[in-house]
Amino acid sequence: MAALKKITLFVLLMILSSVVFAQDDKEVMADTMRSNGRIYVLLAVVVTILLGLILYVFRLDRKISRLEKDK
């Protein structure tokens, strides 16, 4: 059992180390979000805020419409 644990840990650490190595090789990975000075991250943040505000206004609109129907 202890041997099994050791082997599992060994394999796990091997895999982990490969993740660490991935940082300095030049392969093109899905790192759009890290390119161009991370402008896409900024864009994601700003668009999230915009969508949040629009959702808020939209819900307000629906609530007022419901009030208008009740009268």
Next chain:
Amino acid sequence: MYKSWWKIASVLLLLYTFVGGFLMDVPRLPALGETIRNLYFHVCMWFAMMILFTISLVNSIRYLRTFKLKYDIAARHYATVGVVMGVLGYATGAIWMSYTWGDPNNPTFESFSSIAREPKLIGAAIALLIYFAYMVLRDSINDMDKRARISSVYNIFAYAMLFPSIWIIPRILPSLHPGQTGNPALDMQDIDNRMRLVFYPAVIGWTLLGVWITTLKIRFTLLKEKHLM
């Protein structure tokens, strides 16, 4: 939710403004750098403010022609949202100028004395203060008809004051602010054609968002004051 096509248009135009505004190609200019993209945000606030003030003026005139209170309520709310847009324009302008007009060797606070002399800043401040006075005047009169009549007349004068304070005087005096000659942002030689692709949709999108918020406020006020109508 009614008449929702222009609300959808507003959302789509704003999404386009943000995505296109951040990612599309812009001219590379000294001192401005990427802040040139503020054209899609800071300048649009002022455009939206002017359009909302114009709608407010139209509603005031309609009130004075028909004496229907709903036009006065509409005029008040269009002016309020216009002021909100103006304050946002002022705040964004303050951030923008700190990093473009401000002397990098001096902190902004020390170059403030030259920045505070900007005719555009003073003119915009006067225009906004006149509209603040409109709110104060309108909300301090209790009699409904008198309030509507006086504030509608005042609103026309307030709009007339926009001409000298933000359209004429800033173009006569020397200034650091762009848009000194001609019609800034509308002139054919004034802005790069690549920026027009985002700028005009942005103006429409921001204005429609302002109109949307205003209609919500108007509808809410009409509900609240239904017994008076």
